[in-house]
Amino acid sequence: MLALDCLGGCPLPKSNASLLQGTLDMLILKALSLGALHGYGVGQRIAQISGDALKVEEGSLYPGLYRLEQRGLIESEWDVSENNQRAKFYKLTRAGRKQLIIEEQNWERLASATIKALRAM
């Protein structure tokens, strides 16, 4: 799934990482919202936009991509990569863009509610 590393390099406990199971789809959508990418590029971009704090387990990225494509949130086409190899590039569909907005709003609501609850005395 998502392997979490804090900036100091110490991995978070597995229980914390499992909390992020549902967020992989959202992160993939977010990564693709910045432009079309192949599977490897998606993983790289997620790491990049999270400041290397989030690293997607490489194997689990692809079923995620296939599921999103199956749901019509992303679409793919074969093209030539930067090193002249045949690669499958994914890009967001209109439905995917809408879904990303919804997911972002949900996530922000959840995060702010959790912070509020934690700060309550």
Place this chain on the structure above:
Amino acid sequence: MFLIKATKRFICAWRRPDEMVHEVETELRFHIEMRTRANIEKGMRSDDAQRAALQSFGDFERVRDNCCEIRRSLPFDSTLLRMGLHITMAVVAGLAALWAVNVPHHNFTGVMRQLMAITVLTYLFIVVRRARSKRRHNGEHVNGVLANKSLTSDMSDAPSAKIPAYDEQGRTPVERVFKS
């Protein structure tokens, strides 16, 4: 548009499974190759870089099978489709039955037609029975599982536990709970 594309993909996946597997493998191999290159750029030796890339990727075959399974699944909830299919089958069976009753059976052609109708009915009966028993065996329909899976991105499948109908003392699971 999406449904047309997805249905086309679904049909291709069933019609040409080898091609689909090849496509998935090509994509996954590309990933491993890119990771290997990145490892080499970091200063690793070629062999070590490839080994590390394979290791960080995880179980290649499992990922491939997982992707293929997703590709082979219907892109929408198939409950309505299945319902439509069952209704069509029931209508066909009814028409066949009506035909069989009304066809005169005093000549050879009539008897042959009746036999044909009986064959169709039997076949439909077997298909329905098989579908029902399969669904009962699985406990839930295939697309339901996929829909649930799509909510999370966890690849690990829940371990399936088989509960025997009777234990060594001849008690059912319910009896075991209440008598223990």
